[in-house]
Amino acid sequence: MKEKIAVLMGGRSLEREVSLRSGHRVSEALKAKGHSVVKLDIDEHLVSTLKKEKVELVYIALHGKFGEDGTIQQLLEIMDIPYTGPGVFSSMMGFDKILSKELFVQEDIPTPEFFALSAGAFKEIGASAALDEVVSKLGTPVVVKPARQGSALGIKFAKNASELPSALIAALSYDDKVVLERYVEGMEVSVSIVGNIEPRALPPVEIIAKKGFFDFESMYTMGMTDYFVPARIDEAMTSRVQELAVKAHKLLRCRDVSRVDMRIDAKAGPLVLELNTSPGMTETSLLPMAAAEAGMEFPELVEELVGFALARGK
Ligand SMILES: Nc1ncnc2c1ncn2[C@@H]1O[C@H](COP(=O)(O)OP(=O)(O)O)[C@@H](O)[C@H]1O
Ligand SMILES: [Mg+2]
Incomplete structure (x- = not known):
């Protein structure tokens, strides 16, 4: 048996159901890789449960409030438990579209007015x-x-x-x-970043919602959105969106992983809508799709993220 890993999921966030899907999928992948896994649906006993279970590492499969805004990250820092994904500062900044967009403007990362x-x-x-x-x-x-x-x-x-x-x-x-x-008319692309010391951009995913826009239903219902991986853009545009994503990732001092959502305006070019510090890991999620295109299957992706956190914990 390798390390004992707690996968944090669920909670009371509005994205609870999505997080449960991410968490279950991640847990299966970790088990397949030989880890001992405890799945934790987070509640008011989280801290004492983590103490009791004596986990060596936490995989954060939470989305939304508490899981993605720096709260859980701060608690894990206090408890000296290594965890996957960006730290407290990056989570706080990424989760707040006002703070992150203000920073983008200051550092010349194009974002919609x-x-x-x-x-x-x-x-x-x-x-x-x-x-x-x-x-x-x-x-x-x-x-x-x-x-x-x-x-x-x-x-x-x-x-x-x-x-x-x-x-x-x-x-x-x-x-x-x-x-x-x-409002930005034009192609929607999402660029995932994976990497520790040298973050690397995965192939951009192009998103076409079949009905309305890329809303909750289109994001999580199989068949409601068409995805093209890699996005149908030329090499120069591919490099441009990947460079922008890496720049945003570094600007918010992210580590391990992030996903940068953009729209490509005909005149202004790519504009960054937001940066996610806990990208979805469900069957319809963008990061796993991009990783697969880059030759990394889901369990390998999860194992790589765990590896980054483990290296920090040593
Ligand atoms: N300025 C915009 N112009 C056009 N569509 C947008 C704009 N902002 C958001 N959207 C649409 O709404 C979706 C969600 O917006 P986003 O900023 O990524 O927030 P979040 O994913 O955190 O809810 C985007 O994927 C896109 O389809
Ligand atoms: Mg988004």
């Missing part, structure tokens, strides 16, 4: 009266998203100024900070 507002700005200082200006600056549709959420939950496209208030209410029901963003 945006404004960030809080619930308080609407409730206490009348931000609603500025929405006409938002529309004239960003054009329509305006993309409205909660700052800290994933799996496209709470994302709405407001076709005009009159649709903005309800889109904002929807986004604000997920988080008290929202991003209002310029």
